[in-house]
Amino acid sequence: MKNILITGASQGIGKATAIEAAKAKMFVGINYNQNLIAAEECLNLVKEAGGDGMILQCDVAQKKSVTKMFESFIKKVEIIDCVFNNAGITGPISPIQNLSEKDLKLLIDTNISGAFFVAQESARIMIKQKFGTIVNMSSIAADIGGGGEFVHYAMSKGAIHSLTYGMAKELGKFGIRVNAVAPGLIDTEIHAKAGDASRVDRLMPSVPLGRIGEAEEVGKTVMWLLNDGSSYISGSVVPVSGGR
Numbered sequence: 001m002k003n004i005l006i007t008g009a010s011q012g013i014g015k016a017t018a019i020e021a022a023k024a025k026m027f028v029g030i031n032y033n034q035n036l037i038a039a040e041e042c043l044n045l046v047k048e049a050g051g052d053g054m055i056l057q058c059d060v061a062q063k064k065s066v067t068k069m070f071e072s073f074i075k076k077v078e079i080i081d082c083v084f085n086n087a088g089i090t091g092p093i094s095p096i097q098n099l100s101e102k103d104l105k106l107l108i109d110t111n112i113s114g115a116f117f118v119a120q121e122s123a124r125i126m127i128k129q130k131f132g133t134i135v136n137m138s139s140i141a142a143d144i145g146g147g148g149e150f151v152h153y154a155m156s157k158g159a160i161h162s163l164t165y166g167m168a169k170e171l172g173k174f175g176i177r178v179n180a181v182a183p184g185l186i187d188t189e190i191h192a193k194a195g196d197a198s199r200v201d202r203l204m205p206s207v208p209l210g211r212i213g214e215a216e217e218v219g220k221t222v223m224w225l226l227n228d229g230s231s232y233i234s235g236s237v238v239p240v241s242g243g244r
Helices: 012-023 036-048 063-077 101-129 151-174 190-194 199-206 215-226
Strands: 003-006 027-032 052-057 082-085 132-137 176-183 237-240
Touching: 003 012, 003 063, 012 027, 012 036, 012 052, 012 082, 012 215, 027 036, 027 063, 036 052, 052 063, 063 101, 082 101, 082 215, 101 132, 101 151, 101 176, 132 151, 132 215, 151 176, 176 215, 215 237
Parallel strands: 003 027, 003 082, 027 052, 082 132, 132 176, 176 237
Antiparallel strands: none
């Protein structure tokens, strides 16, 4: 049975990807930070879908916590086949001039430092194994800029683009592939958390396909990038945005 560690797996795209992995009979490391009930629900869904897994509490912004999470997963599965480096936050909807220093620091600690710590631990383990696949979570915000609401979030995802390109070049010689997905307007709870539950409906006219994306659609793309069907793809950022 292959295995996958998914950060931020208790909800949204992370949860959808965990279920897709379970359909492929994988063992899923379900990381969460605060919501244990949601993580337990995800584990139940993973088992119902034909997989198995374990729950891993970790704040990815804390390096020691990330190291401990990987150690716990390795103790259980011995090797790591795949990592979906997904955990992240948007921060509040805010024009650039109004964003607080506190909100900016939390965003950077989670989306940039946290993603780097997870990438770093993944690389250390997979270099020793001489194989593995990693998918980072980016966003089309990195390309369109997030002006008027999410410049801070877009900036953090620009860093993920760079992380993906650099990791692919550095780790390819060890047999490790690294890619990213860049979702557009996806129907998850992240919009309400940012302070605008109506954001999806408001922005839908900007999507050429004329509809909102589903978390499952992103999850399927992540799984394709992690599996052998994409065996010669590395260093790519794949938009899942309906053409937006």
